Amino acid sequence: MWGIEVIFKGKNFLRLLGGLGTALQISLAAVLISIPLGILLGVLMAGKNPVIKAILRVYLDFIRIMPQLVLLFLVFFGTTKVWGWDLSGEVSSVIVFSMWGSAEMSDLVRGSLAAIPKHQYESAQSLGFTPWQTKIYIIIPQTIRRLIPLSINLITRMIKTTSLVLMIGVVEVLKVAQQIIEANRMTAPDAAFGVYLFVFVLYFAACFIPSLLARHLERKWS
């Protein structure tokens, strides 16, 4: 019925999960790179050096305003043409998502730092905290509480964005789904409905669970 049976034929189910695994691995790698990088950039953006801030702003705004697919094309096709690099789809997507993720993360960090009221710094100072102590004992713990739910949201956005890697030829869920549909063209001509519905559900599960967690933490800590 509508190709639901195709999903459970042979190794198809495991292949689809494997495809999702590839997508999740790419997003995990990108997240692991972009969180520390984003924190660093965010702290720099919240700092006082106007030159660094101006340069970063242009860079980060460019990354954030370009569709992620355009960035993928720039890295995947552009570097080959200009420098002759032969990057695989996976490597280019990790590079792009790390750049994009760290830009987004830096904005979240900057926002969380800016959201801390000035009187927190002033009270700390009047209590005799040194600037470093203020940061470690007062500012960072509060910032982290704000940041954790936001970063989990960023992870779900990252997972959603990884679906784009299909367009630069990485074999992930959608590609596997296409292959399965093609292979069963004769026996199950309507398989596209069931298989794509299944992919839809897979992605939903992969994103819904972390976003529930983020919402829970947000409620608990705000």
Add this chain to the structure above:
Amino acid sequence: MDIQILQEYLPLFGEAALLTIVLGTAGIAISVVIGLICSLVQYYRIPVARQIVRIYIEISRNTPLLIQLFFIYYGLPKVGIKTDPAICGIAGLAFLGGSYMAEAFRSGLDAVDKIHAESAKSLGLTGTQTFFYVILPQAVATSIPPFTANVIFLMKETSVFSAVSLMDLMFTAKDLIGLYYNTTESLFLLVVLYLIILLPISLFGTFLEHKLGNNSVRQSRKTTVKRQVSENARKEVVPDVGN
């Protein structure tokens, strides 16, 4: 980079950009309507409809547009629902955007203190009057930053339309790269045209945000209660921005 090639490609990219703008605008317009309806259903807590809206928002926010498009374009025809690529693209964008817009409007509506509605009622305003004269004007002000962020986000999302064989900017770029290997020129035009579409929206959004941001600061100085409210509103707004 070859100027002649740029000149040769520019009309092709211009046409593609036009398609991106037309489809994007149509999709965003419909998603605003969907978003308004959904946010009102949630605001007035209409039974049954509210649960349906909740489920819709979760599904649409937790799946990527590309997957939604594949399902609409390749999956649905198998059960008899056939659409042409343009309609499919608009439908996908509206399906995705509706939930983002709903969240933006809902955060605006929720930021309006309940006391305003109660005061309006005690002054003898009807439900409709309360909504249009008291709640809506205040809600719009808080909704504008997430709204513009959503418009930019949805315009960016149109870049996946090439997957359903719409000849948008991405499609044109990929096609030209594949045909003539003029990668540098194609990518340059791709970036420039996306900037032409997205930068004005982004700048306008920042401008509006600054204007509204200053206002809310001025207001919040009046009372601490007010400040708490607008801070809550801002908190509410932050995680909803972007994809």
